[in-house]
Amino acid sequence: xxxxxxxxxxxxxxxxxxxxxxSFETYQVKDISSEMSFLEMFDVLNEQLIKAxxxxxxxxxxxxxxxxxxxxxxxxxxxxxxxxxxTVCQLHMRAFKDGDTIVVEPWRSAAFPVLRDxxxxxxxxxxxxxxxxxxxxxxxxxxxxxxxxxxxxxxxASFDAASCIGCGACVAACKNSSAMLFVSxxxxxxxxxxxxxxxxxxxxxxxxAQMDKEGFGNCTNTYACEAECPKGISISNIARMNRDYLxxxxxxxx
Amino acid sequence: MSLDSKIPHGEMDKKWTDYKGHVxxxxxxxxxxxxxxxxxxxxxxxxAAASLGEMGYxxxxxxxxxxxxxxxxxxxxxxxxxxxxxxxxxxxxxxxxYDTVKGGDYRAREANVHRLAEVSNAxxxxxxxxxxxxxxxxxxLLSNRSFGGTQVQRTFYAAGQTGQQLxxxxxxxxxxxxxxxxxxxxxxxxxxxxVKIDGKARGIIARDLVSGDxxxxxxxxxxxxxxxxxxxxxxxxNAMGSNVTAIWKAHKQGAYFxxxxxxxxxxxxxxxxxxxxxxxxxxxxxxxNDGRIWVPKKKDDNRKAIDIIEEERDYYLERRYPxxxxxxxxxxxxxxxxxxxxxxxxxxxxxxxxxxxxxxxILRYGKIEVGKSGNxxxxxxxxxxxxxxxxxxxxxxxxxxxxKITGENPYEMPMRIYPxxxxxxxxxxxxxxxxxxxxxxxxxxxxxFSDHGANRLxxxxxxxxxxxxxxxxxxxxxxxxxxxxRTTSISTSHPAFEEAEKIVSxxxxxxxxxxxxxxxxxFHKRLGKIMWEKCGMARNxxxxxEAITEIQILKKEFWADVKIPGDINxxxxxxxxxxxxxxxxxxxxxxxxxxxxxxxxxxxxxxxESQTEEGEAKRDDENYSYVSVWEFKEESDWQLxxxxxxxxxxxxxxxxxx
Numbered sequence: 001x002x003x004x005x006x007x008x009x010x011x012x013x014x015x016x017x018x019x020x021x022x023s024f025e026t027y028q029v030k031d032i033s034s035e036m037s038f039l040e041m042f043d044v045l046n047e048q049l050i051k052a053x054x055x056x057x058x059x060x061x062x063x064x065x066x067x068x069x070x071x072x073x074x075x076x077x078x079x080x081x082x083x084x085x086x087t088v089c090q091l092h093m094r095a096f097k098d099g100d101t102i103v104v105e106p107w108r109s110a111a112f113p114v115l116r117d118x119x120x121x122x123x124x125x126x127x128x129x130x131x132x133x134x135x136x137x138x139x140x141x142x143x144x145x146x147x148x149x150x151x152x153x154x155x156x157a158s159f160d161a162a163s164c165i166g167c168g169a170c171v172a173a174c175k176n177s178s179a180m181l182f183v184s185x186x187x188x189x190x191x192x193x194x195x196x197x198x199x200x201x202x203x204x205x206x207x208x209a210q211m212d213k214e215g216f217g218n219c220t221n222t223y224a225c226e227a228e229c230p231k232g233i234s235i236s237n238i239a240r241m242n243r244d245y246l247x248x249x250x251x252x253x254x
Numbered sequence: 255m256s257l258d259s260k261i262p263h264g265e266m267d268k269k270w271t272d273y274k275g276h277v278x279x280x281x282x283x284x285x286x287x288x289x290x291x292x293x294x295x296x297x298x299x300x301x302a303a304a305s306l307g308e309m310g311y312x313x314x315x316x317x318x319x320x321x322x323x324x325x326x327x328x329x330x331x332x333x334x335x336x337x338x339x340x341x342x343x344x345x346x347x348x349x350x351x352y353d354t355v356k357g358g359d360y361r362a363r364e365a366n367v368h369r370l371a372e373v374s375n376a377x378x379x380x381x382x383x384x385x386x387x388x389x390x391x392x393x394x395l396l397s398n399r400s401f402g403g404t405q406v407q408r409t410f411y412a413a414g415q416t417g418q419q420l421x422x423x424x425x426x427x428x429x430x431x432x433x434x435x436x437x438x439x440x441x442x443x444x445x446x447x448x449v450k451i452d453g454k455a456r457g458i459i460a461r462d463l464v465s466g467d468x469x470x471x472x473x474x475x476x477x478x479x480x481x482x483x484x485x486x487x488x489x490x491x492n493a494m495g496s497n498v499t500a501i502w503k504a505h506k507q508g509a510y511f512x513x514x515x516x517x518x519x520x521x522x523x524x525x526x527x528x529x530x531x532x533x534x535x536x537x538x539x540x541x542x543n544d545g546r547i548w549v550p551k552k553k554d555d556n557r558k559a560i561d562i563i564e565e566e567r568d569y570y571l572e573r574r575y576p577x578x579x580x581x582x583x584x585x586x587x588x589x590x591x592x593x594x595x596x597x598x599x600x601x602x603x604x605x606x607x608x609x610x611x612x613x614x615x616i617l618r619y620g621k622i623e624v625g626k627s628g629n630x631x632x633x634x635x636x637x638x639x640x641x642x643x644x645x646x647x648x649x650x651x652x653x654x655x656x657x658k659i660t661g662e663n664p665y666e667m668p669m670r671i672y673p674x675x676x677x678x679x680x681x682x683x684x685x686x687x688x689x690x691x692x693x694x695x696x697x698x699x700x701x702x703f704s705d706h707g708a709n710r711l712x713x714x715x716x717x718x719x720x721x722x723x724x725x726x727x728x729x730x731x732x733x734x735x736x737x738x739x740r741t742t743s744i745s746t747s748h749p750a751f752e753e754a755e756k757i758v759s760x761x762x763x764x765x766x767x768x769x770x771x772x773x774x775x776x777f778h779k780r781l782g783k784i785m786w787e788k789c790g791m792a793r794n795x796x797x798x799x800e801a802i803t804e805i806q807i808l809k810k811e812f813w814a815d816v817k818i819p820g821d822i823n824x825x826x827x828x829x830x831x832x833x834x835x836x837x838x839x840x841x842x843x844x845x846x847x848x849x850x851x852x853x854x855x856x857x858x859x860x861x862x863e864s865q866t867e868e869g870e871a872k873r874d875d876e877n878y879s880y881v882s883v884w885e886f887k888e889e890s891d892w893q894l895x896x897x898x899x900x901x902x903x904x905x906x907x908x909x910x911x912x
Contacts, residue, residue, distance in 0.1 A: 017824065035527045037659075043532055043775070050773050050819050050828065058827055060320060062493040064533045066655065067418055068324040083658075090658045115464055116825040119320075123441070126321050130433040134426035135385045139305040139724045142376070142383035146340065149394030159387035159412055162419060166323055195385045 004034045006098035010045065012057055013105045018113050018121075024103075038081065038091040039064060039071065058117040064089040066230065069165030072172070073118055074105040079169035079228040087167065087230045107172035111179070111215045122168050124214040125182060131210035132203035133186045135195050148194060158192040161185045163231045170225035170233075176217030181225040183211050184241035185233050191244055201248035208245055257510075257883055257897045260685040261365040266903050267347070270369045273686075277729055278736035285310035288735050289743060291458055291473035293445045293500050295322030297417070297716060298699025299479030300424035301723025307431030309728060314471055315428065315437055316460055318444045318495055318830075323425045326481055326493040327719060330417025331538035331652065332401060333409035334381075334716040336374040341398050345406040347371045352904050353404050354714060357583055358679075358707020359857035359873060360906040361513070361881070363899065365686060366704045373725040374717055378410055380724055384423040388412050401712040402539050402581050409713045414538050414652045420716055424723070443469070444830065445500045448476060448507045448695065449754045455695035456744055457751065459758045463830060466823040468755050470746035474738050475694045475731060478504060479723070482678040482700040484517070486838045486845065487790070488782020490675040491523060491536040497834040498841050501682050501701050509690040510895065511884045512683035512703030514841065515849035518710055518858045519791050520676035521587035524659055524669075525607040534674040535659055537610070537652055539712040542580045542587070544615035544645065545669070547571050549599040549608050559601070559609055559668045570594055578911040585709045585858045585871075586911060588673035592791050593869065595672070602670045611668035616641035673791060677715060679706040679858065680848075683883045683897075687730035688722060691885075694734065698722035703881065708857025762822055765832050770815030774832045777812050781805065781835070781842055789846050794862040798850040805843045806890060812839060844884060844892060851894060854878045875906050 007030045015022025029045050036044070039061055046056035062070040071088040075081035081091045096102065104118065112120040162185070170181035187204050190196030196203070219238060226235040262269040280288065288311050292303040295317040303315040317325060339345040351371040355362055378396070382388065388410050389397040398407040412419040431437040442463040449457040449470070457472040483498035484490035505511050522537045548567045555562065570590055572579045582590075591608050594600065601607050620641030624632045632640075642665050646653065653664050660670070682690050682697040684704055690697050699719040706714065745751075788801035812835070820826040855864040855871035856878070864872045880896040887893055 033528055033530065036530050037532070040530045040532050044530060047773055047775060050817060053819065055820050056828060058825055062319060062324055062495050063326060063329045064494060065329055065535045066658075067329050067415065068319070068326070068493060070319060070324050085654075086658065090655070092658065092661070094661060119825065122320060126323075126429060126432075126439075126441075129426060129429040134430040135383065136430065137380075137383045137427075138308040139301075139380060139427075139728065140376075142379035145338070145379045145382040146395050148382065150390055151394055152390050152392050155387055155390040155394075158385075159389075159419075162387050162412075162422065163415060165418075166321065189387065190385050193385050193387070195383060 004098070005031045006034070006093070006096060006100070008032060008096065009101040011101065011103045012118070014057070014117055015114050016116065018115055022114065032093055034092070034094040036093045037064070037089060038075075038093065039089050041093055058119050060119050061089055066090040067165060069167035072107050072120060072167055072169070074107060074172055076103050079107070079172040080230055084227070085230055085232050087165075107168050109171050109177035109216070111177060112168060112171065124216070125166050125168065125179070127214065128179070128183060128207055128210045129186065132199065132206040135190060136199060150193060154192045158189050161188040161192070161233065161237050164233050165231055167230065169228050169230060171216065173224040173228035174217065175222065175224070176220060178219045178225070179211050179214070179216035180219040180238045180241070181229060181233055181235070183207050184237035187241045187244060188237040191240060200244065201251055204241060204244045205248050205252060257895055258685060259363065259897060260687060261363070262686065266364065266368050269365055270372055274729055277733045280732045280736050280739065282310050284739045286312065287739070288312065288474045289314065289472060290731070291471055291476045292316070292479060293458065293477065294325065294479035294481060294701070295425070295428065296325035296327035296479060296481055296699060297421055297424055297719030298701070298723045299325070299477070300421065300428045301720050302477055302479060302698055302727050303437055304424060304427035304431050305724050305728045306731070307434070307436035310436070313431070313437040314440065314473065316440045316443045316445055318442065318463060320441055322428055322439060322441070323422060325421060326496050327421045327716070328418045329493065330716055331414040331536065332540040333399065333411035333416045333713040334377065334420065334720070335401070335408050335711070335713045336378045336410060336717065337371055337408060338375055338378060340396060341407045343406045345408050349406065350374060350408065354705070354711060355707070355901075355904040356909060357709055357711035359709050359909060360707065360875065360879070360901060360904070361516070361856055361899065362705055362707030364901060364903060369726065370705050370718060370721050373721045376725055377717060377720045381420055381423050384427060386412065386419045386423040388419070399540060400543055400581065402542060402583050402587070404711065409540075411540070414540070414649060417716060420720065424720070445503070446758045446833070447503045447754050448692070449751050450507060450692065451744060451748065451750045454693040457746065459754050464825050466821070466826060468759060470751045470755060472744050472746055474735060474741060475696065477696045477698060477727065478682065478701055479698045480701045482681070483838070483841060484675045484678055486781065486842050487675040487785045488778050489526065489531060489534050489786070491520060491534050494533060497837070499834050499837045501697065502837040502841055504682060504690065504692065504695060506886050508692045508886070509695055509697070510683040511680070511844060512881050513680040513708070513848065514845045514884065515789065515852065515859055516679035516708050516857065517675060518584060518677040518679060519588040519673045521584055521591055521673050522610060522671045523674035523676070524656065525602060525604060525672040535655065536674070536676060537656060537669060537671060538649075539584065541610060541649060541652065544648070545580065545610040545612050546614055547580055547587070547591075547608055547610055549594045549601060553598040559611070568599070575911045582911045583709060583711065585860070588791060589860060591673055607670040607672045609668040610671045612645055612664065613668075616645055616665070619644035675790075677710055679703065679708060679710055683881070687733060688727055689730070689734065696727065696731065698727060708859055762829070762833070765816070765829065765836070766818055766822055768813065768816050768818070770817050772815050773817055774828055774835050777808065777816060778831075778835045778838065780808060781839055784808070785842050785845070789842070789849050792860050792862055793849050795850060795853070798846045801846045802843055802850070805839060805846065809839045809843070812836060843890060847892060848882055848884065852878055852882060873908065879906070
């Protein structure tokens with residue numbers, strides 16, 4: 001891949017804290033290498049701002065290898081930017097060309113309040129997990145692992161659902177701010193495994209109830225979440241969750 | 255203070271059982287009255303907090319990230335070891351114990367390692383019960399793969415995302431305890447000091463990273479589960495936020511630091527591409543199961559990899575270490591790569607890289623698939639296609655990650671890799687009960703020094719983190735708390751809390767008041783460069799002495815000229831970073847002091863003065879068979895205490911992987 005340098009204009013959301021109003025600010029960056037990651041370009045910009053005695057842009061990031069789920073930027077109208085199945089931290093500058101203007105916003109959802117600049121509060125996801133995203137097994141209670149054979153296809157499908165990194169891109173991408181993809185991924189992971197069966201019904205009911213309580217919207221089948229999910233979590237998980245939810249609802253009404 | 259490791263008496267394989275049988279217990283009604291602080295929510299912290307919550311203790315867990323699920327354990331790729339012997343290849347608790355002591359180059363405590371091996375199987379059971387989707391065979395049973403430094407298949411995995419799946423398992427157990435009211439989580443909080451009362455750890459001062467407020471938290475005991483300090487090198491495979499601050503503050507309050515210079519350089523990482531580089535990305539060691547490592551036989555060979563024919567390639571690991579080949583332990587593989595590159599055989603634009611090639615594996619797997627289907631007439635292209643599919647299933651996400659970063663397709667051309675700092679075996683010194691030299695202060699997981707000696711074997715970090723959290727601390731902590739049941743909660747208006755908060759606050763004000771000209775990042779980069787060049791893959795006395803002086807100068811400069819924008823009472827990521835870098839600078843000096851004192855090569859610590867004629871590491875058991883336990887006296891002044899190591903079972907021999 002040929003390396004090249006570029007000059008860019010950035011329009012970035014700036015907001016002092018959750019109580020203040022935010023606005024876009026425009027920045028120029030020069031001589032950005034195509035081999036840099038997008039966040040390294042932000043590092044360069046922030047160093048530039050600090051040297052000019054200005055406040056750097058606050059953004060969430062940690063592992064910088066696409067697995068922790070902390071980074072969360074809405075770039076040119078897309079959660080995690082222009083590449084598919086990708087997190088912001090894995091996005092590289094070869095996705096852009098000299099002279100581009102790039103617009104960067106935080107995740108936008110009432111359930112994810114902005115804390116500062118591009119940093120949002122995703123505690124709602126933790127609370128949904130608290131509502132039922134687990135198997136109730138205390139340390140020391142487990143049986144010998146191989147006494148529980150699991151069909152490889154089920155185990156693989158469960159793993160695919162479990163690969164969700166909890167970044168919230170699904171919510172940011174959805175016009176309704178629905179968290180159905182996130183919730184259904186956890187519901188599916190456990191619904192597909194024998195370990196998840198005893199609490200299968202209460203889990204889906206409780207997690208969905210908490211999701212609604214947090215103010216996430218409904219799913220209207222636009223598939224935007226699946227398209228923008230950095231881990232390619234399938235929309236079929238939502239269908240599975242809906243079936244489970246319906247069944248559990250009928251059973252609990254008895 | 256004396257160094258009592260509190261290793262139980264008796265036969266090696268009975269020690270832990272005997273300990274558990276005689277340890278003091280806390281009755282359930284008393285557990286409810288006891289508060290425990292857990293700092294860090296990675297594998298060690300999350301599993302400890304969840305387990306202690308289940309037992310009935312009142313737990314407060316702290317993490318600097320926006321959710322406990324983001325802790326850097328999540329990035330571990332390859333797998334977790336356990337002595338299940340599912341593959342019927344001769345594995346046992348004893349073998350896992352033996353391999354770990356040997357792999358650690360005889361610088362770990364035998365009793366701790368044996369306990370680790372003993373509880374390894376229960377970890378797998380626990381994780382499966384939680385719904386961790388490990389890889390399985392068609393029969394529905396768990397799958398295993400092999401890893402460096404061993405000759406059995408004992409590694410359990412979930413594609414290349416094992417750490418993620420294990421952490422999410424522990425995180426879900428933790429969130430369940432939050433729902434039950436047993437655990438309270440403080441997110442976006444950073445511990446900035448330990449509070450000691452009458453010599454015992456009784457709480458912490460934490461900073462709310464959103465509001466900037468300082469908070470006081472009481473605990474009957476404090477557990478530090480804050481991970482490793484590889485970021486002292488600036489560039490490492492650790493997450494950007496990984497730092498040494500919690501254990502460094504504890505160290506300055508009297509917790510001894512064990513083997514600070516023992517650092518693991520991982521052989522298979524994506525090479526550095528430019529000055530702007532912010533971190534390095536690991537490519538799991540599991541790739542060495544199928545990838546062959548080579549460089550051109552000719553110096554400065556600028557041809558493309560595919561244009562270099564077989565006879566002109568030097569598979570240097572297979573050449574030098576025929577018994578283990580590409581699966582030699584990490585330290586050996588890293589030094590061998592450095593040796594080739596230093597000699598001028600490196601590849602890529604920086605010449606600081608070697609190839610990791612999958613062509614043979616693709617062909618081999620393709621042929622196996624053809625054999626399974628019975629279509630003997632399959633042409634080579636079809637075979638390659640089938641082989642690629644097998645490789646994709648095994649390592650798909652790693653290949654994808656590599657392509658995203660480099661823009662090159664590793665199915666078509668070999669990966670370029672180079673060693674990078676990855677893990678720190680050193681950490682706070684702890685006894686058999688995981689207690690530091692400060693009463694009531696415990697240290698778990700990578701943050702302690704205890705189980706990996708001078709070199710950690712692959713897939714053992716996840717094992718240790720979960721062993722400490724799920725199966726060790728629930729027993730050992732009770733032994734301390736049983737004598738503490740009469741201590742009621744101490745008010746955080748106690749003078750010790752006031753004093754601790756004042757010190758923390760003054761330091762923050764001092765940092766903000768410097769108003770110098772150089773950014774925090776620039777200091778961190780300079781520290782990293784000193785450490786990598788003089789306390790990295792190869793170390794010598796002259797370089798280390800220079801490094802100590804350079805770091806002392808850097809420290810003065812930092813405190814005179816660092817520039818931190820913004821205010822104290824708001825989210826201020828530069829201020830967060832400044833505190834961490836200030837601590838890294840002090841730690842860097844201690845690492846160099848430690849590396850200088852240990853004039854032998856062992857594990858990841860290679861002293862150029864101590865090597866064989868063939869350039870292999872030479873250990874010196876006569877003079878250095880001890881843990882270096884450093885006691886903080888004052889700035890730039892430490893006292894060395896030695897915990898001598900005895901080996902009753904695994905008799906030290908010079909490691910050979912030839």
